Amino acid sequence: MxxxxxxxxxxxxxxxxxxxTVCVCMPLLPFSEFPDPLPxxxxxxxxxxxxNSVGEDVARETLEKVMAEALLDAxxxxxxxxxxxxxxxxxxxxxxxxKILGWLRSAFPSHVKLYIQNDAVAALxxxxxxxxxxxxxxxxxxxxxxxxxEDGREARAAGAGxxxxxxxxxxxxxxQALIAVMxxxxxxxxxxxxxxxxxxxxxxxxxxxxxxxxxxxxxWARIAALVPVVVSCAEDGDQIADEIxxxxxxxxxxxxxxVVQRLRLxxxxxxxxxxxxxxxxxxxxxxxxxxxxxxxxxILKTYxxxxxxxxxxxPAVGAALLALNFLMKxxxxxxxx
Amino acid sequence: MxxxxxxxxxxxxxxxxxxxTVCVCMPLLPFSEFPDPLPxxxxxxxxxxxxNSVGEDVARETLEKVMAEALLDAxxxxxxxxxxxxxxxxxxxxxxxxKILGWLRSAFPSHVKLYIQNDAVAALxxxxxxxxxxxxxxxxxxxxxxxxxEDGREARAAGAGxxxxxxxxxxxxxxQALIAVMxxxxxxxxxxxxxxxxxxxxxxxxxxxxxxxxxxxxxWARIAALVPVVVSCAEDGDQIADEIxxxxxxxxxxxxxxVVQRLRLxxxxxxxxxxxxxxxxxxxxxxxxxxxxxxxxxILKTYxxxxxxxxxxxPAVGAALLALNFLMKxxxxxxxx
Numbered sequence: 001m002x003x004x005x006x007x008x009x010x011x012x013x014x015x016x017x018x019x020x021t022v023c024v025c026m027p028l029l030p031f032s033e034f035p036d037p038l039p040x041x042x043x044x045x046x047x048x049x050x051x052n053s054v055g056e057d058v059a060r061e062t063l064e065k066v067m068a069e070a071l072l073d074a075x076x077x078x079x080x081x082x083x084x085x086x087x088x089x090x091x092x093x094x095x096x097x098x099k100i101l102g103w104l105r106s107a108f109p110s111h112v113k114l115y116i117q118n119d120a121v122a123a124l125x126x127x128x129x130x131x132x133x134x135x136x137x138x139x140x141x142x143x144x145x146x147x148x149x150e151d152g153r154e155a156r157a158a159g160a161g162x163x164x165x166x167x168x169x170x171x172x173x174x175x176q177a178l179i180a181v182m183x184x185x186x187x188x189x190x191x192x193x194x195x196x197x198x199x200x201x202x203x204x205x206x207x208x209x210x211x212x213x214x215x216x217x218x219x220w221a222r223i224a225a226l227v228p229v230v231v232s233c234a235e236d237g238d239q240i241a242d243e244i245x246x247x248x249x250x251x252x253x254x255x256x257x258x259v260v261q262r263l264r265l266x267x268x269x270x271x272x273x274x275x276x277x278x279x280x281x282x283x284x285x286x287x288x289x290x291x292x293x294x295x296x297x298x299i300l301k302t303y304x305x306x307x308x309x310x311x312x313x314x315p316a317v318g319a320a321l322l323a324l325n326f327l328m329k330x331x332x333x334x335x336x337x
Numbered sequence: 338m339x340x341x342x343x344x345x346x347x348x349x350x351x352x353x354x355x356x357x358t359v360c361v362c363m364p365l366l367p368f369s370e371f372p373d374p375l376p377x378x379x380x381x382x383x384x385x386x387x388x389n390s391v392g393e394d395v396a397r398e399t400l401e402k403v404m405a406e407a408l409l410d411a412x413x414x415x416x417x418x419x420x421x422x423x424x425x426x427x428x429x430x431x432x433x434x435x436k437i438l439g440w441l442r443s444a445f446p447s448h449v450k451l452y453i454q455n456d457a458v459a460a461l462x463x464x465x466x467x468x469x470x471x472x473x474x475x476x477x478x479x480x481x482x483x484x485x486x487e488d489g490r491e492a493r494a495a496g497a498g499x500x501x502x503x504x505x506x507x508x509x510x511x512x513q514a515l516i517a518v519m520x521x522x523x524x525x526x527x528x529x530x531x532x533x534x535x536x537x538x539x540x541x542x543x544x545x546x547x548x549x550x551x552x553x554x555x556x557w558a559r560i561a562a563l564v565p566v567v568v569s570c571a572e573d574g575d576q577i578a579d580e581i582x583x584x585x586x587x588x589x590x591x592x593x594x595x596v597v598q599r600l601r602l603x604x605x606x607x608x609x610x611x612x613x614x615x616x617x618x619x620x621x622x623x624x625x626x627x628x629x630x631x632x633x634x635x636i637l638k639t640y641x642x643x644x645x646x647x648x649x650x651x652p653a654v655g656a657a658l659l660a661l662n663f664l665m666k667x668x669x670x671x672x673x674x
Contacts, residue, residue, distance in 0.1 A: 052552040092548045157523035163499075163551045163560070165516030179502030186494035187595035211429045214500045215389040218555075223500070258524035 009082040012067055013320025015122050016049035016088035018141040019221040021062055022316040023070035028082050031328035042074025050090035060103045083113035085323035087122025115326050120146035126311040126318025127277030130325040134275030135259050137252060139282035141224040143169035145255035147263050155262045157255040162220055168251035170224030170282045176244045177230045181207050192240035193233045201229050234289045249291060253298035266303045273305040346419040349404055350657025352459050353386035353425035355478040356558040358399055359653040360407035365419050368665035379411025387427035397440045420450035422660035424459025424652060452663050457483035463648040463655025464614030467662040471612030472596050474589060476619035478561040480506035482592035484600050492599040494592040499557055505588035507561030507619045513581045514567045518544050529577035530570045538566050571626045586628060590635035603640045610642040
């Protein structure tokens with residue numbers, strides 16, 4: 001992309017989800033006015049960078065690689081980077097942020113601004129064009145609900161991973177389906193269409209083989225990939241699959257409502273307007289049994305002022321916009337505006 | 338133990354649970370009459386040998402080590418071994434049995450009889466003194482129900498590991514408690530005594546830290562070790578802890594009832610007598626809130642002829658008795674009785 005781009009300053013936005021990591025390189029834009037469409041100079045994709053699931057060494061390597069490749073794709077030098085914002089699943093605590101800052105500090109000169117957030121924050125920003133206000137619900141392989149008030153208070157619900165009960169996630173839905181198959185098989189639960197459909201989709205001949213299949217590869221994404229089978233069984237009238245999806249809808253709606261209530265995002269009367277950004281494969285699919293629409297209906301019943309947004313840009317771009325927002329705020333705070 | 342023991346033939350019984358592996362070395366006794374107490378010549382303990390959780394290399398190494406050490410402890414040579422019976426968690430399918438037979442075949446001369454069973458089968462035998470009749474319920478770190486009819490039909494329920502929903506297991510109980518803590522913390526669920534009690538027991542200061550704690554070490558036993566905290570909260574009147582234990586009781590009783598029904602162990606009228614062997618830390622504890630007694634009551638309500646047995650010998654001895662039983666049957670079948 002030539003010598004011209006060597007001159008201009010850029011920002012990097014990284015979205016590190018449970019399944020893959022995306023990095024975009026964007027020019028340094030004024031936060032007040034964005035061109036439409038947003039200019040993306042370079043983009044790269046890598047594997048999972050959640051250190052909880054792949055370990056710290058792999059996570060660190062993946063982050064360094066995905067940023068280097070986005071810069072290469074954009075044709076700009078590392079020295080052109082003004083700020084980096086990473087939205088990473090697995091960042092749940094200030095100590096997580098410090099750990100990742102430690103990894104990145106050596107990769108960039110000290111004047112480069114580094115912002116580390118949970119990936120939900122980048123997803124929220126992808127719907128609000130970089131503003132931190134409202135609530136985001138992500139339901140992909142994992143699930144989380146995360147919210148911010150305009151004066152900077154924040155809250156989250158779920159997002160603690162499969163062991164700690166993210167039942168509305170893609171993993172949660174698929175795991176419940178696998179459990180239903182085991183229960184039907186050994187006589188603890190009712191028969192379900194899920195048995196033949198899941199076995200067929202995995203190329204297995206008996207539910208007993210599911211045990212080995214499950215442990216052969218513990219990646220959550222592999223199990224979450226069964227969600228379309230569950231949706232299709234529910235659409236074909238299977239009651240167990242239908243119950244699993246209804247439970248997931250309830251879990252996802254509860255996680256949004258918990259955040260909205262704790263932050264009073266809908267005001268004291270519960271009728272105020274606020275954005276709810278919805279992201280992720282579980283919510284996005286255009287099926288007859290539409291999980292995203294059901295979650296929306298449940299939220300609107302409790303909070304009629306909720307304004308549901310399906311982002312037009314990807315979360316990595318949200319992370320980049322967030323970097324611009326943070327830079328702008330620091331500039332204002334330093335009196336340089 | 339001297340030169341005398343070098344002469345006599347011995348059998349090895351191995352119990353490979355989710356947390357540890359025990360091997361006993363016993364003399365070759367006639368199956369018809371056992372001395373009381375049973376003579377155990379040697380015993381050894383090693384770590385987990387479930388290849389689903391530790392991988393095949395570690396599992397194989399652990400099994401070879403635990404058997405070598407039991408022989409060493411008994412002071413007998415490997416050439417004195419007449420038969421080996423292994424009851425192993427993780428053995429769920431004929432291909433699993435073949436895999437482990439492959440590991441062991443090279444460790445013993447071809448005339449040595451090798452029997453590979455699920456660890457539940459050895460636990461049943463520990464209550465029935467080597468007979469394969471009735472139903473066993475194991476609830477330790479994991480849970481499984483396994484049954485045999487007198488004419489050799491068998492059935493199992495649960496025992497598919499945490500991903501596939503063993504909710505009555507120690508892991509299942511503790512995981513539900515951790516989930517309840519997360520839900521209370523982020524506003525999705527009611528407050529519970531479990532929050533402060535679990536955090537205190539783990540030396541953590543906030544539920545957010547549970548996420549890192551959970552993923553720092555994925556071993557099921559580490560999570561299952563929280564069961565006493567849940568029991569103690571339930572005894573102190575915490576409703577959430579009480580519900581978790583009641584659900585576990587129901588899950589465990591359902592897994593027994595599913596096996597009993599499929600095998601018609603209680604006869605056509607459901608009133609016949611049959612043994613139910615109960616094993617494992619979750620069922621054995623002598624608490625005010627006694628999970629084992631509650632499960633027993635639930636089973637007796639449905640099957641009044643169930644005869645609950647708490648084994649006096651350990652499952653590894655059950656495995657050894659099983660080897661004697663199998664040897665006796667082969668001798669009878671070969672006309673050498």
